[in-house]
Amino acid sequence: MSNNSSQLSRHSARNFSDKSVDLEQLKEIISEAQHAPSWENAQPWKVYLAVGETAKQIRKANADAVDQQKKSWAEVTPPQEWAAKPQKNIDDWLKRMATYMGDDVQLFGEAGKNLYNAPAIAYITIPKDSTQFSAYDTGAFGYGILLAAEERGISSLPAYSFVRFPEIVRQYFNISEDEVILMGIGLGYPTDAKINKMETVREPLDAALQIRD
Numbered sequence: 001m002s003n004n005s006s007q008l009s010r011h012s013a014r015n016f017s018d019k020s021v022d023l024e025q026l027k028e029i030i031s032e033a034q035h036a037p038s039w040e041n042a043q044p045w046k047v048y049l050a051v052g053e054t055a056k057q058i059r060k061a062n063a064d065a066v067d068q069q070k071k072s073w074a075e076v077t078p079p080q081e082w083a084a085k086p087q088k089n090i091d092d093w094l095k096r097m098a099t100y101m102g103d104d105v106q107l108f109g110e111a112g113k114n115l116y117n118a119p120a121i122a123y124i125t126i127p128k129d130s131t132q133f134s135a136y137d138t139g140a141f142g143y144g145i146l147l148a149a150e151e152r153g154i155s156s157l158p159a160y161s162f163v164r165f166p167e168i169v170r171q172y173f174n175i176s177e178d179e180v181i182l183m184g185i186g187l188g189y190p191t192d193a194k195i196n197k198m199e200t201v202r203e204p205l206d207a208a209l210q211i212r213d
């Protein structure tokens with residue numbers, strides 16, 4: 001892989017500056033991501049993009065909901081238990097994050113509460129009762145957004161935190177009852193905050209790859 005690969009330079013940002021992202025660039029990013037492959041070109045995803053005043057109001061509503069300890073569920077719920085391999089990697093990541101953040105570890109939760117101050121949030125939906133193949137297709141589409149943004153010097157964060165209160169998101173968009181909100185992606189320009197500089201590692205190749213020749 002070449003050293004200037006956007007796959008290697010991309011990493012999650014969790015504190016965005018107030019600088020807005022040019023709307024034309026955001027449209028280009030999403031348009032490029034639409035070239036993701038999908039089952040018989042099914043393209044199951046839809047995108048709802050919050051920018052400007054709408055993103056600001058959603059961030060505020062989210063912070064209020066967290067402060068009020070509102071009970072809510074994402075429309076696609078995480079599992080109660082993960083399989084052993086992902087669980088081990090999650091544990092490693094949590095440890096790494098706690099060590100890196102040290103006394104500032106509570107900033108992680110606060111960042112989520114404020115939706116990372118993201119000036120643009122792309123909400124991705126799929127049809128209700130989608131098959132796992134639609135989730136596969138939409139993951140490729142979501143990653144396409146991250147890479148197309150990275151290539152333009154725009155940072156990103158895919159996060160469950162964005163979709164914890166789907167009723168807030170639905171207030172701002174016309175999202176059909178036949179769709180579920182799967183994921184939210186924050187886009188913008190990172191500040192110099194320490195939280196933006198956390199490095200993650202990947203398991204060794206042979207933990208994920210088996211080859212027979």
Ligand SMILES: Cc1cc2nc3c(=O)[nH]c(=O)nc-3n(C[C@H](O)[C@H](O)[C@H](O)COP(=O)(O)O)c2cc1C
Binds near residue numbers: 162
């Ligand atoms: C489906 C999904 C949900 C995520 N949810 C969160 C989240 O709620 N909060 C957060 O800080 N990061 C979240 N992340 C970001 C991951 O923690 C991050 O991608 C991972 O640790 C690898 O780090 P990197 O993106 O910097 O390479 C999420 C990522 C994905 C793909």
